[in-house]
Amino acid sequence: MKVAILGAGAWGTALAIALAGRCDTTLWSRDEAQQAALAAAGENARYLPGHALPAALALAQGPQALARLAATQDLCIVATPLAGLREMLQALREAPGAVAWLSKGVEPSRAGQPGLLGHEILAEVAPRLAAGVLSGPSFAQEVARGQPTALVAASAHARVREALVAAVHGGHLRVYANDDVAGVEVGGAVKNVLAIATGLCDGLSLGLNARAALITRGLAEMSRFGMALGARADTFMGLSGLGDLVLTATGDLSRNRRVGLLLAQGRSPGEALESLGHVAEGVYCARTVVERAAGLGVDMPIARAVVDLLDGRLAPREVVAELMAREARAEG
Numbered sequence: 546m547k548v549a550i551l552g553a554g555a556w557g558t559a560l561a562i563a564l565a566g567r568c569d570t571t572l573w574s575r576d577e578a579q580q581a582a583l584a585a586a587g588e589n590a591r592y593l594p595g596h597a598l599p600a601a602l603a604l605a606q607g608p609q610a611l612a613r614l615a616a617t618q619d620l621c622i623v624a625t626p627l628a629g630l631r632e633m634l635q636a637l638r639e640a641p642g643a644v645a646w647l648s649k650g651v652e653p654s655r656a657g658q659p660g661l662l663g664h665e666i667l668a669e670v671a672p673r674l675a676a677g678v679l680s681g682p683s684f685a686q687e688v689a690r691g692q693p694t695a696l697v698a699a700s701a702h703a704r705v706r707e708a709l710v711a712a713v714h715g716g717h718l719r720v721y722a723n724d725d726v727a728g729v730e731v732g733g734a735v736k737n738v739l740a741i742a743t744g745l746c747d748g749l750s751l752g753l754n755a756r757a758a759l760i761t762r763g764l765a766e767m768s769r770f771g772m773a774l775g776a777r778a779d780t781f782m783g784l785s786g787l788g789d790l791v792l793t794a795t796g797d798l799s800r801n802r803r804v805g806l807l808l809a810q811g812r813s814p815g816e817a818l819e820s821l822g823h824v825a826e827g828v829y830c831a832r833t834v835v836e837r838a839a840g841l842g843v844d845m846p847i848a849r850a851v852v853d854l855l856d857g858r859l860a861p862r863e864v865v866a867e868l869m870a871r872e873a874r875a876e877g
């Protein structure tokens with residue numbers, strides 16, 4: 546099976562390492578400098594240091610190679626941040642093979658237009674493309690080390706789900722299929738916002754009770770929002786919902802959680818992002834999530850508090866006071 550991974554950040558590189566022995570795998574970088582750095586070091590020293598690139602892994606770069614891969618691969622997997630997904634789906638819109646993305650976020654809202662999830666971008670730019678998303682609890686470093694990981698392949702197209710299972714399932718990776726694309730995408734995006742909240746909570750030493758409360762009430766927010774967008778409730782109890790939320794909210798490998806820890810130390814969002822050197826999708830998508838939820842009449846107090854913190858309207862301790870001061874309500 547011919548598979549191209551389009552984007553050589555931490556996650557694209559880890560997945561390429563995992564697939565290289567099993568599929569005819571190409572890792573595509575967006576420019577020559579990035580590919581040259583991979584080839585020279587034999588690893589992705591910038592985004593995933595310490596993991597050798599297998600000899601069987603082919604490297605490619607630039608727009609011409611992208612067009613060639615789009616036309617020839619059985620499966621193209623977009624591994625850019627969500628901000629790059631629209632452009633990549635446009636480039637892939639005539640691809641004869643299956644297409645999937647790994648991005649977990651929501652586009653920023655622009656000029657009164659609400660920011661979109663991946664499957665909504667797909668419907669806008671390439672409605673005829675057979676595509677979907679690969680999500681679930683998966684730190685790149687653990688996948689690159691060969692540690693057991695379970696993922697979700699979500700698509701409205703059976704052939705995309707099947708292509709993802711055929712390429713990725715096996716060895717230390719398990720892949721479960723799901724046709725609830727909206728639910729899987731909402732889980733992958735919103736858990737990033739909630740991980741910023743739990744990072745803040747732990748950075749302020751608020752305790753394990755507080756962390757469990759944030760995760761549980763955060764899951765309720767995520768589910769309400771997702772169901773208002775047409776997702777199924779049971780998806781939020783699965784790997785891309787509860788699973789990824791627990792991983793990201795509690796695991797120190799999470800960049801979003803680390804943003805929360807840094808904000809608790811009084812660092813600004815810009816400083817936190819700069820010190821990470823990686824994308825932290827929760828910082829970019831929190832506002833859109835809150836705006837879209839408000840438009841749907843869905844209350845997301847934890848996500849709203851994260852936005853107040855990111856926008857400097859509340860200091861870390863004020864966020865906690867604000868959440869605790871809310872009216873008593875029924876659970877649900």
Ligand SMILES: NC(=O)c1ccc[n+]([C@@H]2O[C@H](COP(=O)([O-])OP(=O)(O)OC[C@H]3O[C@@H](n4cnc5c(N)ncnc54)[C@H](O)[C@@H]3O)[C@@H](O)[C@H]2O)c1
Nearest residue numbers: 553554555556592625626627629647648649684685823824
């Ligand atoms: N790292 C993980 O453990 C992990 C796991 C699962 C999902 N994800 C998701 O995968 C996506 C990528 O994350 P990552 O960890 O690989 O990011 P990263 O910060 O490690 O790397 C980002 C990569 O994308 C490239 N890039 C940035 N903007 C781009 C654009 N507009 N167009 C094309 N390429 C662009 C950069 O050059 C870099 O190669 C994110 O949405 C993230 O939430 C990450």
Ligand SMILES: O=P(O)(O)OC[C@H](O)CO
Nearest residue numbers: 681682683684799800801
């Ligand atoms: O490091 P984060 O916070 O972007 O999380 C990485 C993955 O999405 C975890 O599943």
